[in-house]
Amino acid sequence: MKLLNSLRLRIATLFYPAQVNTEMEEELSSHIQLRADDLERSGLPRPEAERRARIEFGGREKYKEECHQALGNHFIETLIQDLRFSLRMLRKSPGFAIAAVLTLALAIGANAVVFGMLNGLLLRPLNVPRAQSLYAVQRGNATYIVQSYPDYLDLRDRNRSFDGLAAYTIAQAGLDTGKNPSTAWLFEVSGNYFDALGIQPYLGRFFHGSDEHGPNSAPYIVLSWAYWHSHFQDDSGVVGRTVQLSKHPFTILGVAPPQFHGTLLILSPDFFVPMVNAEQVDGVAFLNARGTRWVFEVLGRLKVGVTPAQATADLNAIGYYLGKTYPKDDGPTSFSLVRPGLHGDFFAPAARAFLAGLMLLAGLILLAACANLGSLFAARAADRGREVALRLALGSSRSRIVRQLFTEAVMISLAGGAAGLWASVVLLRWLSLWQPFPQFSMTIPVSPDASVYLVALLLALASGFLFGAIPVRQVLRTNPYEVVKSGSSGRAGRRLTVRDVLLVVQIAICAVLVTSSFVALRGLARSLHANFGFEPRNATLVETNLSLAGYRSDQLPIMQKRMIDAMEAIPGVTRAGLVDVPPLHMGWDVSPVFTDNMTDLRPWKAVAQAVTYKISPEYFQAAGTAMLAGRIFSLGDDKEAPRVAVVNQEFARQIFGSVSSALGSYYKMPDGTRVQVVGIAEDGKYTANIAEDPQPAMFLPILQSPANETWLVLRSSRDRQQLVAAIRSKLRDLDPGLPAFIQTWNEEMNGALFAPRMATASLGVLGLMGAMLSITGIFGMAAYSVSKRLRELGIRIALGAQRKEVLEAALGRALKLLAYGSAAGLLLGLLATRVLAFIVYQATPRDPLVLAGVVGAMSLLGLLATWIPAQRALSVNPVILLRAE
Amino acid sequence: VAHQAQLLPGTLDLLILRAVSLGPLHGYGVLLRIGQISGNALLIEQGALYPGLFRLVRQGLLKASWGTSDNNRRAKFYELTSAGRKRLREETESWNRLASAIACALSQQPEET
Numbered sequence: 001m002k003l004l005n006s007l008r009l010r011i012a013t014l015f016y017p018a019q020v021n022t023e024m025e026e027e028l029s030s031h032i033q034l035r036a037d038d039l040e041r042s043g044l045p046r047p048e049a050e051r052r053a054r055i056e057f058g059g060r061e062k063y064k065e066e067c068h069q070a071l072g073n074h075f076i077e078t079l080i081q082d083l084r085f086s087l088r089m090l091r092k093s094p095g096f097a098i099a100a101v102l103t104l105a106l107a108i109g110a111n112a113v114v115f116g117m118l119n120g121l122l123l124r125p126l127n128v129p130r131a132q133s134l135y136a137v138q139r140g141n142a143t144y145i146v147q148s149y150p151d152y153l154d155l156r157d158r159n160r161s162f163d164g165l166a167a168y169t170i171a172q173a174g175l176d177t178g179k180n181p182s183t184a185w186l187f188e189v190s191g192n193y194f195d196a197l198g199i200q201p202y203l204g205r206f207f208h209g210s211d212e213h214g215p216n217s218a219p220y221i222v223l224s225w226a227y228w229h230s231h232f233q234d235d236s237g238v239v240g241r242t243v244q245l246s247k248h249p250f251t252i253l254g255v256a257p258p259q260f261h262g263t264l265l266i267l268s269p270d271f272f273v274p275m276v277n278a279e280q281v282d283g284v285a286f287l288n289a290r291g292t293r294w295v296f297e298v299l300g301r302l303k304v305g306v307t308p309a310q311a312t313a314d315l316n317a318i319g320y321y322l323g324k325t326y327p328k329d330d331g332p333t334s335f336s337l338v339r340p341g342l343h344g345d346f347f348a349p350a351a352r353a354f355l356a357g358l359m360l361l362a363g364l365i366l367l368a369a370c371a372n373l374g375s376l377f378a379a380r381a382a383d384r385g386r387e388v389a390l391r392l393a394l395g396s397s398r399s400r401i402v403r404q405l406f407t408e409a410v411m412i413s414l415a416g417g418a419a420g421l422w423a424s425v426v427l428l429r430w431l432s433l434w435q436p437f438p439q440f441s442m443t444i445p446v447s448p449d450a451s452v453y454l455v456a457l458l459l460a461l462a463s464g465f466l467f468g469a470i471p472v473r474q475v476l477r478t479n480p481y482e483v484v485k486s487g488s489s490g491r492a493g494r495r496l497t498v499r500d501v502l503l504v505v506q507i508a509i510c511a512v513l514v515t516s517s518f519v520a521l522r523g524l525a526r527s528l529h530a531n532f533g534f535e536p537r538n539a540t541l542v543e544t545n546l547s548l549a550g551y552r553s554d555q556l557p558i559m560q561k562r563m564i565d566a567m568e569a570i571p572g573v574t575r576a577g578l579v580d581v582p583p584l585h586m587g588w589d590v591s592p593v594f595t596d597n598m599t600d601l602r603p604w605k606a607v608a609q610a611v612t613y614k615i616s617p618e619y620f621q622a623a624g625t626a627m628l629a630g631r632i633f634s635l636g637d638d639k640e641a642p643r644v645a646v647v648n649q650e651f652a653r654q655i656f657g658s659v660s661s662a663l664g665s666y667y668k669m670p671d672g673t674r675v676q677v678v679g680i681a682e683d684g685k686y687t688a689n690i691a692e693d694p695q696p697a698m699f700l701p702i703l704q705s706p707a708n709e710t711w712l713v714l715r716s717s718r719d720r721q722q723l724v725a726a727i728r729s730k731l732r733d734l735d736p737g738l739p740a741f742i743q744t745w746n747e748e749m750n751g752a753l754f755a756p757r758m759a760t761a762s763l764g765v766l767g768l769m770g771a772m773l774s775i776t777g778i779f780g781m782a783a784y785s786v787s788k789r790l791r792e793l794g795i796r797i798a799l800g801a802q803r804k805e806v807l808e809a810a811l812g813r814a815l816k817l818l819a820y821g822s823a824a825g826l827l828l829g830l831l832a833t834r835v836l837a838f839i840v841y842q843a844t845p846r847d848p849l850v851l852a853g854v855v856g857a858m859s860l861l862g863l864l865a866t867w868i869p870a871q872r873a874l875s876v877n878p879v880i881l882l883r884a885e
Numbered sequence: 886v887a888h889q890a891q892l893l894p895g896t897l898d899l900l901i902l903r904a905v906s907l908g909p910l911h912g913y914g915v916l917l918r919i920g921q922i923s924g925n926a927l928l929i930e931q932g933a934l935y936p937g938l939f940r941l942v943r944q945g946l947l948k949a950s951w952g953t954s955d956n957n958r959r960a961k962f963y964e965l966t967s968a969g970r971k972r973l974r975e976e977t978e979s980w981n982r983l984a985s986a987i988a989c990a991l992s993q994q995p996e997e998t
Contacts, residue, residue: 023961027912028935030960034913035931037956058932066936071943 024067032057078400082407089408096380097412100373103776104416104463105423106769107362107369112424112448112456114362118355120265120432120446122348126341127259129198135308136299137165137315140334145343146293149275149286151322151330152190155298158318161311162300164196168263168272169296173281174739175270176244177231183739184227184270187262188278191218194256196300197263203228204239204254207274215287218274219250225258227270245273248280263299265341265445283545283708291329291603299340308337331602354759361516361766364509368770370463371506372777374470375499377409379784381471389480402472409468410461417460421453428452436754470498500813503781504821510774511825511858512832517760517767518853519833524760527753533648533684534583535624536745540720541582542567542712542727543741556706557638559734563712564616566730572718577619580707582745583686584752589613593698594668595655601670608654610647611686611697614707619699620646620681622713630663630679638703643669646679651696675700690756713745720744771861774821778865782814786869790876798878810873811866822858829854889928897929897937899980902965902973905947911960912938938963946972 032053039049054060068077090097125131137155138145147155147167156165167190175184190196192209199206202225211218221243223232232238238252250273261268273281275295286292302311312335319333342348381388388401425448432447544563546556560578567576581587592606617633619625628649637644647655652662659680666674675698683694702710716723724742731740786793793806801809892900904910904918916934919927941947946969952962965973 026959027961028932030911030954030958031913031931031935033958034911034954034956034960037958056931058930060932063932063935067939070936070939 020071024064028057028060028064078403079407082404083411085404086408086411090412093380096376099776099780100376100412101416101419103369103372103773104413104460105419106772107366107420108417108456108459108463109420109423109427110365110766110769111359111362111459112421112452113427114355114358115455116424116428116448116452117431117444117446118359119449119451120428120444121342121351122355123451124445124449125339126263126265127261128263130301133302133304134197134299134340135302135311135337136297136340138336138338140316140319140336145297145338147295147298148290148293148329149295150288150290151293152295152298154322155315155318155335156190156192158321159311159314161302161306161314162196163303164192165298165300166190166193166196167275167295167298168193169275169278169294170264170267170269171278171281173246176247177241178243182231185267186281187269187272188275188281189272190275193272194222198301199256199260201254202257203236204252206254206256212274212276214276216277216280218276219245219248219280220253220274221245221250222253222272223255224261224269224271225255226261226268228255231270246281246283248277250277250280261443261445263297263340264343266347266443268443290326297340297343312337328602331604350755354755358762358766361513361763364512365766365769365773366459366463368506368509368513368773368777370467371502371509372773372780373409373412373463374467375502375506375777376780377405377467378471378474378497378499378502379780381405381474385478388475388478389482392478392480398476401475405471405475406465406468410464413460413464413467417456420460421456424448424452424456436750470502473498499781500817503777503814503817504824506777507774507818507821507858508825508828510770510777511822511854512829513767513770514774514857515826515829515850515854516832517763517770518850518857519829519847520760520763522847522850524756527690527756530690531682531684532584533625533682533686534745536749538715538717539623539745540714540716540723540727541743541745541748542714542731543709543743544712544731544738545709546738551708553706553708556708557703560616560702560710562734563731564618566734567712567714567727568618570714570716570723570726570730572723573714573716575618575622575715577622577713578616578702578710579619579623579713580614580702580710582623582711582713582748583611583613583684584690584749585711586751588687591698592670593651593655593696594670596666596668596674598668601668601672603670606670608651608696610651611695613697613699614702614705615699616702619713622715624715625684626682628680628682629659630677632679633701635703637701641704643673643675643704644678644701645675646681646699647677648681648697649683650694651698652677652680654696685752690752771857774858775861775865778814778818778862779869781817782811782866782869783872785814786810786873793873793876794878797876803874806873806876807870811870814866814869815862818858818862822855826851826854826858890926891928896980897933898941899973899976900927901934901937901941902946902969902976905963905965906970906973909952909962909964911952911954911962913960914954915963941969945969 032050035053035056036046036049039052040046044052057063065077126134128134136145137147139147149167152165152167156167159165168187169189171186171188172183173186175182187193190209191207191212194201194206195208201222204222206222207218207220211220223238228234228238239254241252242249243252244250256272262272276287278287286294302308315335315337319330319335322330323332338348342351391401392398428446428448431444434444546559551559564576564578567573581589589612590609591612592603593608593610594601594605595607598605598607613619617635617637620627620632627646630646632646633644647662649659652659655667656662656665656677662677662680664677666676668674681697681699684697685692686695686697714723714727718726727742728740731738789810793810796806796809900919900923901915904915904922907918907922910918912934913931915938916929916931919929938947938949942949942963946966947963948966949961949963951959954960
């Protein structure tokens, strides 16, 4: 208290200007002196006169206090009094205080984490100057943000709305600095990339638009700061050094500043190279192909004074021009502007829906915590009825008492908020350093900033006032006379109280959370055992890129055939096949398809967009994809033979109406080639989204549609390490310079399963929190009702009540409330599964396992929470209890 | 002292205004003046005067300035503002109405009711 007193004095002097204080002091002293003068004149000796004057004046400190109040400056004083009193009250019941603070810490922490993610991914702009006016250009007719390079050039040169329009695309390449060759992720960017974004180099210089003079004219590298730090040990001598990138010499020009991580939130590139050199980096380039949309994103900053609407109109004028000039490649084209960072409408809506859903659930957690604390506070206020009545009787105003209760509530909520914020900051820091994929430098940019702290503070304050408000009515209605006369408020509340309603609400919310986490868990379990259209178990993938190893396209078929044969020669490998990109891997290929009788083959006239795979004949057996009808290709289906394809059921249904009519029929590719369907394969999952709807897919023989980047699929049940060693030695025999990345198919699928796993984990954590909250809520209520009614229970036992009757009297109400709450929550939770269907595979409310799981979990929670109070009720010893009264 | 009357709540402010209306006074002077004009019939604890003075200053009814007392002590002197003068007039009227009404009520003889 000493500390608090000195603190109070110090704050008091802060808030009462020293001048006011000394003046007041001086005035009161002068009064006493004047009075003493008078008394002295009437014959008293001076010391006695001063003593009398002081006594006649009365309580000097008290009047000073009243003077301060009269001046209206007593807010802080009262606040400090309330804080002291609240601290004293809380110290008397540490269990209550700790439980309350922890509950809030959990709830506010959950909210701060989710808000931190929302803030980092959706609210915070990219870390570039004047990010508010930065927009990416999206093709308006699809959720389609990629562009072709010639279209980009037209957009860049013809628009009048942007201060430079930049482009970038993601690539992977081998970097050889002379010591250890390693693969790296890089951005191929337009020459004006850094200038358009307004970024200044940390070291050396950047390349500019003026450095580009046609294909492969600008072999320059700008390193990201992080890559320079980790791979070049902060060596400032790297500027000007020449390194081998995909076996071509490139010169390091400079290093980007530390806070610049590229223009895609989820992937930080290791370095940047000019897009005009794409052919050297990737082995292929489509700098002149207007129909090939491989430029990942086109973005730029609006000129000052240009609105997004004006810019869109400007772009659409260019779109009209493109559509007229290049009807075959572009067709009618419109554009729209989107926020850069999450690849336009491709990632952003999913991320938005997921985070909004999470935010909603986290808000529910906070609401449940507030209901929980509200009922605890109401119970406390009821217990403190005598104290409140006494204070009222002694002349305290009701508003003063309510104010003190609020001070207590806000104090707890701020403590909980601080604890929760601390935990969430730790978690967010960890998340932003987390690398979920070993091959892929993905970052989750969620490090907390000021707005996270602010939101946590506001939430803490709001929740403090929310649950602090619950006992107010109780206090306002207290009749001090009645309470003091009749002792403790021993009314056995039979009617529905606020506390009961709060408990039901809280349990309902918790049941919603438990339900949604069960639905998510079931969804994940189902997605792991879903039919993917291939069998990832016992399959191994070997990723190779022949063009990186220097193979020319006419050498590809021979080498690929040799690789397959070498793999099949490994003992224990039952089958090995080739595919250009395995299903469910990022980077699938989609092609428009047309019916055989169509002559207008412009892309937007297509009957379907089919996912396209280029495979060797062995692929189906190696991948475990079942054939439903027809035949698999053979080696005879080569360049000279008529074009053939195997399509999946969905393809057959969409293009031909049925499987039987599809077999042997023809369809057309965008270039007009007629392709005959020779076989039908089962449906599967193709794009990197486990929850996708059935999609049409076609499998083309790799001999008719060559691919230089291929994955070998091996089916083998051999021990993994032995198998990997065998694969490596076989590949080394074929070509020692061929880079290969080997992993099991299950490992590779981590990427596709990342989103559902994250969703399940987050929902699971929230469900767990909900469960914990409902335990504390029921426990609080049950324990309170048992302790209030110990005397009654004692009398019942003394009169011969059985265990069952005692339990029913003690806990019946709590359990009934639990049942109501759970039923309501289950119902709401099942309605909420519609929302979950966005992120959870086949989220369905009518799942008996989910229903049973929720009912079981809630009963278990009820049992757990009422166990201790029940023991206490049963162990009541009527003799001791009645004697004590 | 035995015959002094307790103040009714709210009347202290009126007395202060009245006392100060006769000329600027320091706090102790206000107290003496009230004693003088009320014939020492009212019991006022000396310190209780000051919250009242501060309140009236805050309401803009009095203004205060430091000066020197008759016996050469520094003291804060209060005087009426124009708002204070107006308030004193209103309060005096309303008090007189109330007092005469109560006096009238109390002086009625039983048979006249």
